[in-house]
Amino acid sequence: xxxxxxxxxxxxxxxxxxxxxxxxxxxxxxxxxxxxxxxxxxxxxxxxxxxx
Amino acid sequence: xxxxxxxxxxxxxxxxxxxxxxxxxxxxxxxxxxxxxxxxxxxxxxxxxxxxxxxxxxxxxxxxxxxxxxxxxxxxxxxxxxxxxxxxxxxxxxxxxxxxxxxxxxxxxxxxxxxxxxxxxxxxxxxxxxxxxxxxxxxxxxxxxxxxxxxxxxxxxxxxxxxxxxxxxxxxxxxxxxxxxxxxxxxxxxxxxxxxxxxxxxxxxxxxxxxxxxxxxxxxxxxxxxxxxxxxxxxxxxxxxxxxxxxxxxxxxxxxxxxxxxxxxxxxxxxxxxxxxxxxxxxxxxxxxxxxxxxxxxxxxxxxxxxxxxxxxxxxxxxxxxxxxxxxxxxxxxxxxxxxxxxxxxxxxxxxxxxxxxxxxxxxxxxxxxxxxxxxxxxxxxxxxx
Numbered sequence: 001x002x003x004x005x006x007x008x009x010x011x012x013x014x015x016x017x018x019x020x021x022x023x024x025x026x027x028x029x030x031x032x033x034x035x036x037x038x039x040x041x042x043x044x045x046x047x048x049x050x051x052x
Numbered sequence: 053x054x055x056x057x058x059x060x061x062x063x064x065x066x067x068x069x070x071x072x073x074x075x076x077x078x079x080x081x082x083x084x085x086x087x088x089x090x091x092x093x094x095x096x097x098x099x100x101x102x103x104x105x106x107x108x109x110x111x112x113x114x115x116x117x118x119x120x121x122x123x124x125x126x127x128x129x130x131x132x133x134x135x136x137x138x139x140x141x142x143x144x145x146x147x148x149x150x151x152x153x154x155x156x157x158x159x160x161x162x163x164x165x166x167x168x169x170x171x172x173x174x175x176x177x178x179x180x181x182x183x184x185x186x187x188x189x190x191x192x193x194x195x196x197x198x199x200x201x202x203x204x205x206x207x208x209x210x211x212x213x214x215x216x217x218x219x220x221x222x223x224x225x226x227x228x229x230x231x232x233x234x235x236x237x238x239x240x241x242x243x244x245x246x247x248x249x250x251x252x253x254x255x256x257x258x259x260x261x262x263x264x265x266x267x268x269x270x271x272x273x274x275x276x277x278x279x280x281x282x283x284x285x286x287x288x289x290x291x292x293x294x295x296x297x298x299x300x301x302x303x304x305x306x307x308x309x310x311x312x313x314x315x316x317x318x319x320x321x322x323x324x325x326x327x328x329x330x331x332x333x334x335x336x337x338x339x340x341x342x343x344x345x346x347x348x349x350x351x352x353x354x355x356x357x358x359x360x361x362x363x364x365x366x367x368x369x370x371x372x373x374x375x376x377x378x379x380x381x382x383x384x385x386x387x388x389x390x391x392x393x394x395x396x397x398x399x400x401x402x403x404x405x406x407x408x409x410x411x412x413x414x415x416x417x418x419x420x421x422x423x424x425x426x427x428x429x430x431x432x433x434x435x436x437x438x
């Protein structure tokens with residue numbers, strides 16, 4: 001019986017971690033998209049004649 | 053216009069001669085070159101004294117560079133129109149002062165002009181700093197303004213310095229309340245409604261930090277000083293961009309740490325799989341880094357290789373995230389305990405280690421670096437990129 005309780009608890013923990021991971025991936029995807037946008041804008045920008 | 057150059061020097065015997073040589077070779081002669089040897093224990097003063105310039109020593113100065121600059125300005129700089137602040141490990145190409153003078157003549161609203169800084173050396177860490185400064189300069193040039201007139205090499209309208217010297221609690225234009233006196237004075241200039249910019253014309257060549265420890269020490273001083281000053285100035289239209297940079301810098305640190313935790317957790321749970329779609333952002337970042345590396349002055353193939361490899365830039369970004377976080381902790385800790393670390397002494401300790409360097413390294417690096425790639429005008433026996 002105690003073994004079953006342990007299994008259920010561990011299973012919930014994994015499910016919770018998986019949900020957390022999913023949320024984290026979404027967050028990183030959003031952050032990556034923002035930085036990709038910044039990089040693409042920089043790529044598209046003309047550098048200018050004056051060397052930095 | 054009367055132009056006076058102030059060179060604050062602490063134990064710079066290895067490079068001060070090269071800096072003075074470059075100042076003496078200006079196509080537009082500088083009216084007075086003032087080297088202020090500040091608490092030097094080496095031959096900095098003797099070397100400066102051997103040149104046809106004004107060499108002086110501070111007496112009992114405990115306010116480091118700001119104290120040295122105030123002493124030099126009070127004794128020799130008050131009747132100038134333009135004050136140049138040049139570090140004693142920095143080289144100004146011959147046309148620099150002429151360009152600066154023209155900038156101030158053309159634009160009466162210009163309060164200060166920072167040189168474009170280029171680090172000398174071919175070491176890996178130096179290349180990363182050169183790339184970083186090229187990006188900083190590019191941003192400054194694009195915006196048309198800057199919140200920091202680099203204390204390494206800049207020109208300031210002197211009537212503004214007179215205004216600051218009259219502010220309460222000051223013994224000259226430069227404050228003793230800030231460890232980043234260049235950031236503070238730039239803020240004061242902008243507060244008076246004057247513009248500060250990165251000069252499109254003037255480049256200065258300077259030494260970079262060559263060890264991780266030295267780089268960390270230098271950046272902690274800059275970052276802690278900037279945070280302390282920002283807390284003092286508050287959030288306003290002049291500090292808005294700097295505050296945003298702080299927020300982005302701290303977020304970058306948090307996101308990086310979270311990313312590692314997420315990866316570890318995914319692997320532990322067996323949920324990790326690499327989707328090829330994630331390679332796309334990396335390719336975009338590499339393309340952007342390579343594009344920017346092509347704009348680095350005096351670049352060679354290794355600058356481009358480092359940019360294309362992505363990993364070195366990423367490691368540098370981790371280190372940057374580290375000093376951003378550490379500096380905020382340091383400032384908050386000092387607010388709680390009332391005790392703050394003396395970052396100037398850390399900097400001096402690191403700089404004192406340079407004292408054993410053979411004289412002429414700066415000049416050799418300049419000749420080596422600048423002659424290697426430059427395709428424009430030939431100066432000082434080497435080529436110079438504008």
